[in-house]
Every structure is written in structure tokens, then in C-alpha cells.
Amino acid sequence: MPHLLKKLLPSGYIESDTTRYRLLLQHIRKREVALQPLSDSGLRKRCARLEEEINNLTPEEQLIEAYALASEAAARILKMRPYNVQIIAAIALNEGKVIEMATGEGKTLVATMPAYLNALLKNNVHIHTFNDYLARRDAEWMKPLYHFLGLTVGCIQEKQNNQQRKEIYKNQLVYLTAKEGGFDFLKNFLATTTDEIIQEKRNFAIIDEVDSLLIDEARVPLVIAGEEQDQLHISFKEITKIVCKLQQQVHFQTDEYALNIFLTDLGLTEVERLLNCKNLYAPENEELLVKVNLSLQAHYLLHRDTDYIVRNDQIELVDEFTGRVMDNRKWPHGLQAAIEAKEGLEVQPEGKILGKTTLQHFFRTYDKLSGMTGTARAAAEEFAEFYHMPVFVVPPNRPNMRVDYEDLIFPDRQSKYKAIAEEIEKAHQTGRPVLVGTATIEESEHLAGLLISRDINVQVLNAKNDEEEAKIIARAGKLGAVTISTNMAGRGTDIKLGGEEGECREEILELGGLYVIGTNRFESRRIDDQLRGRAGRQGDPGASRFFISLEDNLLKKHGIDELIPRRFREATTTPEINNSIIRREVNRTQRIVEGKNFDIKKTLWQYASFVEVQRSIILEKRQDIVLGEWTGLWENSADYKVLMQKYGAQTVKKAEQQMALAIIDKHWADYLEEADRIRLGIHLVAIGGLNPFREFQKQLTELFEKLLADIDREIIDRMNTVTITPDGVDLGKEGLQRPGSTWTYLVNDNPFGDKLESMLKSSSDIGFAAGAALQIPLLAAYFIVKKLFAKKREPGDSNRQQAESVGKSLNQ
Structure with a gap:
């Protein structure tokens, strides 16, 4: 198509x-x-x-x-x-x-x-x-x-x-x-x-x-979860006290660019002493090791006001692309709890994932x-x-009159911020409204401080109140307004020159309309364009300009700064670098990164789609039961006929429905957990020259086949021994108690960028995959957790065709 x-x-x-x-x-x-x-x-x-x-x-x-x-x-x-x-x-x-x-x-x-x-x-x-x-x-x-x-x-x-x-x-x-x-x-x-x-x-x-x-x-991922007890006697708060005593380079080493962190031999000895355990890698301490690794990541790889903020005694995650606080978002696999402990907050339960999908x-x-x-x-x-x-x-109703100026480039962030402040001050003196889009909350506050020191009244948008932000953004077009916000603040709200009432509109038009300033170029051209698009509404005049430094994340991450002659990179007195190479490379890098991210998305789509097809099979099975369109598994047995005579058809049907749904939900929750663990570590098969997705497909087909067989078998076994009452079945007594409460949240499944996702894409970078297995704590934690929680499963003897159809549907 x-x-x-x-x-x-x-x-x-x-x-x-x-x-x-x-x-x-x-x-x-x-x-x-x-x-x-x-x-x-x-x-x-x-x-x-x-x-x-x-x-x-x-x-x-x-x-x-x-x-x-x-x-x-x-x-x-x-x-x-x-x-x-x-x-x-x-x-x-x-x-x-x-x-x-x-x-x-x-x-x-x-x-x-x-x-x-x-x-x-x-x-x-x-x-x-x-x-x-x-x-x-x-x-x-x-x-x-x-x-x-x-x-x-x-x-x-x-x-x-x-x-x-x-x-x-x-x-x-x-x-x-x-x-x-x-x-x-x-x-x-x-x-x-x-x-x-x-x-x-x-x-x-x-x-x-x-x-x-x-x-x-x-x-x-969108998740619905229910209660689950933490089985480990030692809490993240206790682990946090220990991790805070460790010294960088002595007890652990980090690589901020590669986003790795690991204990040194001396650090391992110190952690074992403080935990009073002889061997942190012993089988009985495996989950403890996972919590130590997660606490190290929380303290030294994820940073407050950059990766997350603390507000109202809650951790709120920050979008790496837009700098916006993300609503109802959590990190998975215990990392959220480690951050909460780091910040001295009450550790919230992550819960057992009962269902999961993506937008x-x-x-x-x-x-x-x-x-x-x-x-x-x-x-x-x-x-x-x-x-x-x-x-x-769609063609515009009126021609676009916005002027998009050439980027200004500076050797370092300090000179860039100084130039931005001067540019804003210059525009503000005339009364021209200015909107500044930043990448992070920290950057917004830093820039606001520079402007306040120049006696410029500035409105900073960092709160996560959409209605209030929309009102403030709507006023950003007023005469003399200076508004600073993370790039996506107030999205969906027009900025009208002169505000909603159009005050001094003609004067603002004479000044050139809204002036939009970007403090960074983003990896996605769309994000840049979204910021530019704030100016020039409905044929109004307007202007945009981006200010770039050689210390910006985009340039350093992709090595563009190394293309610049040393005399420019070391020059701290040069106010501006007029270098066409940088401008060309920024644009080229954005296109390359977008292409790379697209390839990664296609690969991850395959992984997610495989589980989605399986989810649709389970959902269809559930719906048939809920709607009463399901034929029971043991209706021809002698026990079934006895129960029918004793309790009546309606009561027995209700009991079987209750049992079947509870068993399906229990097995599906366990399946999601195991499938997630397999996905986290499957790229390591590339070390042996195997294709990660094909191995993922193979393992999940076998796992799903076993899931379907286990569900049917347990329904039959349970119904042969269950106690039926006029109200059906007491699921609590049967050990199948449904969660007393459930909650929904979104998962930030990628706290450390696209490095893990890239490894799923192909088997070409075997050296990196092997190194990652040894150094990245999440990967090590995956194998520890998998071993700790692995369940013994018997090979399935039914439902093979239905399980294999999942793989066929994706391959067609």
C-alpha cells in the first residue's frame, strides 16, 4: 500500500x-x-x-x-x-x-x-x-x-x-x-x-x-495495571542511602555519552560491605543487584530538571524532543521507583501490568x-x-508573510545565550512581541534569569496546566510581550497579534509581527517547523530565527562540532561564526537522523505488531466469553452434568465464565511480562549471527502456543475441583482474586535514547551488542530478572495452529 x-x-x-x-x-x-x-x-x-x-x-x-x-x-x-x-x-x-x-x-x-x-x-x-x-x-x-x-x-x-x-x-x-x-x-x-x-x-x-x-x-505503551506486592525485603530507600555513599571513578564509572554505568571492583566490595552480603552476584541476591543497578542509573544517568521534574511530591517526566512535561508517564522495570527514592518521595507501586498497547x-x-x-x-x-x-x-487562505532568517551560530552556549538576550532586548525596546522556544525547563529558567537582569518583564511557561498555558500563549502576541516556553507549551492555541482583543494590532503589524526565537535546532525538522509556525498567522507578518552553539546537543551528539576548524571551536571572544558548513550539516544531520529513526520505528513496529496480533486473539476469546458466545471446555464431562443437576445451567455457566476470564487474565499478564523480558534481551542473539526479530518471533510463537494450552488446561482442571455457590465462584478462595483497584499510565520505554532500539534493528554491530551486554545495567538486569522469575513450562500439545498463525499473518 x-x-x-x-x-x-x-x-x-x-x-x-x-x-x-x-x-x-x-x-x-x-x-x-x-x-x-x-x-x-x-x-x-x-x-x-x-x-x-x-x-x-x-x-x-x-x-x-x-x-x-x-x-x-x-x-x-x-x-x-x-x-x-x-x-x-x-x-x-x-x-x-x-x-x-x-x-x-x-x-x-x-x-x-x-x-x-x-x-x-x-x-x-x-x-x-x-x-x-x-x-x-x-x-x-x-x-x-x-x-x-x-x-x-x-x-x-x-x-x-x-x-x-x-x-x-x-x-x-x-x-x-x-x-x-x-x-x-x-x-x-x-x-x-x-x-x-x-x-x-x-x-x-x-x-x-x-x-x-x-x-x-x-x-x-499505554498500560493498565493492578496491585502487586514487592517481594524484596530491602527497599529502594535503603539502597539509595548506600548508593549515595559511593564515589565516582572510585566505586563506579560512567560514560555520559554512551549512557553506561558500572561498579568497579572496589565499588562492588563496598556495596557488599554496606549491604552486609557476601556476594552480590549470588543467586539469592539477584533481585538486590537489579535494584542497585537501577539506583545507580537514577542517581547518575538521569537528571532533575532535564529528564524529569519534581512537582507536588510526584516525579514528572520530561519529553526529550520537546522539553514538555509528559502527563501520567512512568519509567518501567523499577526505574521510576528508584528515582522516587532518590528524591526522597514516597515510592509508588508500579503494579502488575494487566494489559498493554500503543497509540x-x-x-x-x-x-x-x-x-x-x-x-x-x-x-x-x-x-x-x-x-x-x-x-x-492545503493551500493557505492568505499567503504566508513570515520571514525565516538564517541560523546564527556561536562557539559556546554562553555566547549564544548572551546574543539571544541582546536580540530579545533589542526587539522588546520597540514593543515587538517575542516568543522564545527552548529545549528544556532548565534552559527556560536560565534564559529568564538573563532577561530579568536586563529589567525585561518575561512570562515563563513551565507549569503543566494546559488551560492556563493556553491563556498565556494567547497573550504572547500583545505589544511588548516576552514569552519563554518549552517548544510545545500551549499547543493548539493561536497567537493573535494584540491578543484576543486585538489591542494595538496595527502598531504590532508595523513592527513586523510576532518574532519567534529558537534556542536550539531539534533532531526533527517538524519540531523546528512547529515553533516557526507560531508566527505569521493568517497572512500576518512575522519572523523566526534559530540560535545555535557548537555545544548544543544536536551538534555534539552527531559530531558536527568536530567539522569546524579548531580556531573557531576554541575562540571564546568570537561573537558569531559565519560558517556555511555548520548550517549545511545541521540540515543534513536532521534528515539522516529522521531516516534512522524511521528505520528503527519500522523494526519496532514488527516487534510490537507480533504481540498485538496475539493480543487480538486473546481479546476475541475473552469477548466470546463475556458475550456468552463461548462453548465451555468440559460440557460433555460427567462432572459437568452432575453440577448442572445440582446448581442449574445458569449458575454453572456463570461459574465457568468467571473462572475462564480470571485464568485468561492471569496468564496474559504473565505472558506480557515474559514477552517484555525477551524483547529487552533478544538483540544479543546477534552475537551468534542470528536475526533478532526472527528469534523473537520464534520464541514468542512457542510461548503463545504454551499460553493457549495452559489456559485451556487450567480451566478444565479448576472446574473439576472448584466450589460452586449460587453466586458462582469465590475467586479469592480459588487464588484468582481480581485486583481490588486498577490504574492506567503511559510508559516511557526508552529512558536512555535510541541506543537499545538501534540494537534491535540488525545484527551488523555485533561488537556493540556484546559490549552493551556487559556494560548496560538494564541489559544485565534483564538476564538477572529473567532467571529469577523464569517459570518452568511444559511444551504445549494444542493450539499450535492458532499460535503459528500469528507469525504467518505478519510475514504475509
């Missing part, structure tokens, strides 16, 4: 020709003119008639009539008649495409037209936004329009309970965030009755900021998918590869 898209579209996965869309646009506008004489009551009646007759129309007639009604209704109810380019964008959305529209072009209104059409066709429509505030804002903003058109609208928010969510999903249109939708999808996996199924259908999804959700956040796989469960963003072109190949979605570039 991706290759077919590339052949059909002249620019390789990107479409920009509007000819076909403009033909439909003419018909829609003509129909609109015919509707304008109608009263509001008459227009509502026409909407009701369309709902009754829509199945008698051709798809093209359906679209023309629905879009004309939606456009005319928007003009009356919202006082906003869609521009021609907005209708063109809405047509492309209905065709399942990703549309690229510049900031301020009105994507919220665009979504209403395909949403209305698909709701009329009896599809439930989910509009996914970037955060809870935007979901609530857009739902309330567009609700009067939808109600006029005769549709029901709901909005999912984080604090709602399951029953509230179930009712909201009954609406024809639902606004929500991607993570809340994904969590509700996971909760279905734990349903034991039809009443507990929260999210029943997923027909059509429209995704706002689609590149962030389907590309940047796509592989982030990438969650969104692929929709029948139809479309999306909107201001920065899609750079990710066009990824949209085609993973989602079979071409990118359609």
Missing part, C-alpha cells in the same frame, strides 16, 4: 493538487446559496430530512448536501462561514488523509464537516485532541453547531468514572484525548460483563495534531482514520508506511 501511494502521488506520499476538490467545492457552494433563503427552522428540517434520506444518495451527493448544510449552519450559529480552503481540507479529511494546514487556518471548524457526514451515516465519530483542555474547549465551542444539525456531542475527561464514560461514548460525536481513548480501549480487556464494556465501537477518528500523536507518541495500534483499530496538523510533510513516508494515509497539503 505505501509503495502504491508513492506511485499514485507525484511528490511521493504528498498530494497538493486541488483540482478535483475544487470541482466538489463548486457544487457545495452552489447548494449553500440555495439553502440561504431558508429560516433556521427550515434549515433544521432540511437536516432532519437528509438524515432520513441519506442512504438513497450517492457518496458524492451525501458529501455535497452534508457539507453545504454544515457550512450554512456554521455561518448562522458560530458566525463563521468556512473558507474555500477549509472545505477543501474537509473533503480530504473524509477520504482518510492527513491534511497539513498552517497555524490559524481553522482546523477545529474543518473537522465539523466530515464529523457531521459520518455521524449521519451511523458511524460513531471520535475527535482526538492534544490534551483535556483542548477536547473540552472544542466540544463546548462546536456543540451549538452540532446541536443545530441534530447531533449529540460528548467529551471524555480524565477524572470521569467508567460509567460516565460509557454513557458519553453513546453520543454520535465524542471529543477526547488519544490517551484517554486508548485507556478506555484497554479497560475493555478487563470487562467481565457486557455492562463493563466502555468503548464499544471505533468507526471514524479525526486526530488533531496528528503528527504528535501518530508519529512522536505512537510507540508509547499506534489503538488507532489502527478504527475503521477509518484521518488527521490534521501544521507539519505533516516531513513525516509523509511514516504516515504512508504505518497508517496507509497520504498527506494532502
Whole structure:
């Protein structure tokens, strides 16, 4: 499919020709003119008639009539008649495409037209936004329009309970965030009755900021977990006290670039003395060794205000690409607990993972998918590869007047920050509004300090309050405003010159509009473009410029700084380096890194998809049981007939259903844990010249075959011995107690960058893989944990065809 898209579209996965869309646009506008004489009551009646007759129309007639009604209704109810380019964008959305529209072009209104059409066709429509505030804002903003058109609208928010969510999903249109939708999808996996199924259908999804959700956040695991007791008697807090006594280079060594940390011989002896254990590597101390390794990582590889912040006595992770605090995100495998202990906080339970998926796989469960963003072109190949979605570039309603200046380059960060402060001061003296995008919270605060010392009043956005941030960002276009934020703060909110009221707008236009300054270039060109796109809204003037130093992470990580002659790199008095090589290499490096990351994503997609196919098999098995469409495994046995006579068919069926679901859930949770351990260490087979993915596929096929056999066997064994009461089965007495509480969170599965992911990609770098096995604590910990928790499994004798079909489906 991706290759077919590339052949059909002249620019390789990107479409920009509007000819076909403009033909439909003419018909829609003509129909609109015919509707304008109608009263509001008459227009509502026409909407009701369309709902009754829509199945008698051709798809093209359906679209023309629905879009004309939606456009005319928007003009009356919202006082906003869609521009021609907005209708063109809405047509492309209905065709399942990703549309690229510049900031301020009105994507919220665009979504209403395909949403209305698909709701009329009896599809439930989910509009996914970037955060809870935007979901609530857009739902309330567009609700009067939808109600006029005769549709029901709901909005999912984080604090709602399951029953509230179930009712909201009954609406024809639902606004929500991607993570809340994904969590509700996971909760279905734990349903034991039809009443507990929260999210029943997923027909059509429209995704706002689609590149962030389907590309940047796509592989982030969404997890639902339940209680699990820590079996180790020594806590992370006790380990932390010991690790804090160790001295770098004496007791342990680190390599900040390679992100390795390991105990020296002297350090090992000291840790054993402080722990009062004779041999830290003895089998009985294996889990203790894991906790020591994790505590070392927490103290010396992960840094406060760079990798995470502490707020309200909680650890909140920071996105490495955007510098934004990530909501409800945790590190896995005990690393989160090690950080909490390091910071003197209460250690929160990680819990037993009961279900897991990714946004990438969650969104692929929709029948139809479309999306909107201001920065899609750079990710066009990824949209085609993973989602079979071409990118359609929508022309702006007014020409873009923004000026993107050439990057300024400096020998070190100190001179760069000094130049940024001077540039901001110069613009501020004229009253021109300035927005500064930084990479980290620490950088934001440092730059704010420099400006305050120059008597510049500055607004810094680092808090994770989306609604408050949106209000502040909306004021960033006012006369004299200086706003500093991490790159993604307030995303989804337009910056209007003069603010919402347009105060002093003409004066700001004379000054050149909003001036956007970037303090770093990011690995992804899309992130840079997102920051630039803040300026030049709706044909307004504006400008952007990036300030770069040879000490920036992008240049040092990829060796660009070494391309610069030594006289420049050592010059501390040179205010600026005018070197075309650096500019060219920065752009080239971004393209190379994006290509490399794309290759890694394709490889990881294979690994995740393999487990996803298995998950769908288990989910189908569960749903059959919940819906009563499952044939029991022992209905022909003598014991079954005796129980039927004693308790009645309904009671026995209920007991078997309870037992079957509890057993499936127990085995699936164990399976996820084992599959994750296998994935963490599978790259090491490359040392023997084997292909990591094929070995992963082989091991998980065998493991899944055994899982299915074990589930069936245990259901039969348990039902032969279970005590049945009129209420069914007491799962607690049977040792199958369901979790008293569950919680959801997202996993930051990659705390140390892409090095581990790269090793999954191929077997070419055997030396690195071998070295990593010896030095990277997470890898060593993997094998220790695997040995500690490994279960003895008998080879399965059934379900082989179903297990092997998973591998075949991915290979086809």
C-alpha cells in the first residue's frame, strides 16, 4: 500500500493538487446559496430530512448536501462561514488523509464537516485532541453547531468514572484525548460483563495534531495495571542511602555519552560491605543487584530538571524532543521507583501490568482514520508506511508573510545565550512581541534569569496546566510581550497579534509581527517547523530565527562540532561564526537522523505488531466469553452434568465464565511480562549471527502456543475441583482474586535514547551488542530478572495452529 501511494502521488506520499476538490467545492457552494433563503427552522428540517434520506444518495451527493448544510449552519450559529480552503481540507479529511494546514487556518471548524457526514451515516465519530483542555474547549465551542444539525456531542475527561464514560461514548460525536481513548480501549480487556464494556465501537477518528500523536507518541505503551506486592525485603530507600555513599571513578564509572554505568571492583566490595552480603552476584541476591543497578542509573544517568521534574511530591517526566512535561508517564522495570527514592518521595507501586498497547495500534483499530496538523510533510513516508494515509497539503487562505532568517551560530552556549538576550532586548525596546522556544525547563529558567537582569518583564511557561498555558500563549502576541516556553507549551492555541482583543494590532503589524526565537535546532525538522509556525498567522507578518552553539546537543551528539576548524571551536571572544558548513550539516544531520529513526520505528513496529496480533486473539476469546458466545471446555464431562443437576445451567455457566476470564487474565499478564523480558534481551542473539526479530518471533510463537494450552488446561482442571455457590465462584478462595483497584499510565520505554532500539534493528554491530551486554545495567538486569522469575513450562500439545498463525499473518 505505501509503495502504491508513492506511485499514485507525484511528490511521493504528498498530494497538493486541488483540482478535483475544487470541482466538489463548486457544487457545495452552489447548494449553500440555495439553502440561504431558508429560516433556521427550515434549515433544521432540511437536516432532519437528509438524515432520513441519506442512504438513497450517492457518496458524492451525501458529501455535497452534508457539507453545504454544515457550512450554512456554521455561518448562522458560530458566525463563521468556512473558507474555500477549509472545505477543501474537509473533503480530504473524509477520504482518510492527513491534511497539513498552517497555524490559524481553522482546523477545529474543518473537522465539523466530515464529523457531521459520518455521524449521519451511523458511524460513531471520535475527535482526538492534544490534551483535556483542548477536547473540552472544542466540544463546548462546536456543540451549538452540532446541536443545530441534530447531533449529540460528548467529551471524555480524565477524572470521569467508567460509567460516565460509557454513557458519553453513546453520543454520535465524542471529543477526547488519544490517551484517554486508548485507556478506555484497554479497560475493555478487563470487562467481565457486557455492562463493563466502555468503548464499544471505533468507526471514524479525526486526530488533531496528528503528527504528535501518530508519529512522536505512537510507540508509547499505554498500560493498565493492578496491585502487586514487592517481594524484596530491602527497599529502594535503603539502597539509595548506600548508593549515595559511593564515589565516582572510585566505586563506579560512567560514560555520559554512551549512557553506561558500572561498579568497579572496589565499588562492588563496598556495596557488599554496606549491604552486609557476601556476594552480590549470588543467586539469592539477584533481585538486590537489579535494584542497585537501577539506583545507580537514577542517581547518575538521569537528571532533575532535564529528564524529569519534581512537582507536588510526584516525579514528572520530561519529553526529550520537546522539553514538555509528559502527563501520567512512568519509567518501567523499577526505574521510576528508584528515582522516587532518590528524591526522597514516597515510592509508588508500579503494579502488575494487566494489559498493554500503543497509540499506534489503538488507532489502527478504527475503521477509518484521518488527521490534521501544521507539519505533516516531513513525516509523509511514516504516515504512508504505518497508517496507509497520504498527506494532502492545503493551500493557505492568505499567503504566508513570515520571514525565516538564517541560523546564527556561536562557539559556546554562553555566547549564544548572551546574543539571544541582546536580540530579545533589542526587539522588546520597540514593543515587538517575542516568543522564545527552548529545549528544556532548565534552559527556560536560565534564559529568564538573563532577561530579568536586563529589567525585561518575561512570562515563563513551565507549569503543566494546559488551560492556563493556553491563556498565556494567547497573550504572547500583545505589544511588548516576552514569552519563554518549552517548544510545545500551549499547543493548539493561536497567537493573535494584540491578543484576543486585538489591542494595538496595527502598531504590532508595523513592527513586523510576532518574532519567534529558537534556542536550539531539534533532531526533527517538524519540531523546528512547529515553533516557526507560531508566527505569521493568517497572512500576518512575522519572523523566526534559530540560535545555535557548537555545544548544543544536536551538534555534539552527531559530531558536527568536530567539522569546524579548531580556531573557531576554541575562540571564546568570537561573537558569531559565519560558517556555511555548520548550517549545511545541521540540515543534513536532521534528515539522516529522521531516516534512522524511521528505520528503527519500522523494526519496532514488527516487534510490537507480533504481540498485538496475539493480543487480538486473546481479546476475541475473552469477548466470546463475556458475550456468552463461548462453548465451555468440559460440557460433555460427567462432572459437568452432575453440577448442572445440582446448581442449574445458569449458575454453572456463570461459574465457568468467571473462572475462564480470571485464568485468561492471569496468564496474559504473565505472558506480557515474559514477552517484555525477551524483547529487552533478544538483540544479543546477534552475537551468534542470528536475526533478532526472527528469534523473537520464534520464541514468542512457542510461548503463545504454551499460553493457549495452559489456559485451556487450567480451566478444565479448576472446574473439576472448584466450589460452586449460587453466586458462582469465590475467586479469592480459588487464588484468582481480581485486583481490588486498577490504574492506567503511559510508559516511557526508552529512558536512555535510541541506543537499545538501534540494537534491535540488525545484527551488523555485533561488537556493540556484546559490549552493551556487559556494560548496560538494564541489559544485565534483564538476564538477572529473567532467571529469577523464569517459570518452568511444559511444551504445549494444542493450539499450535492458532499460535503459528500469528507469525504467518505478519510475514504475509
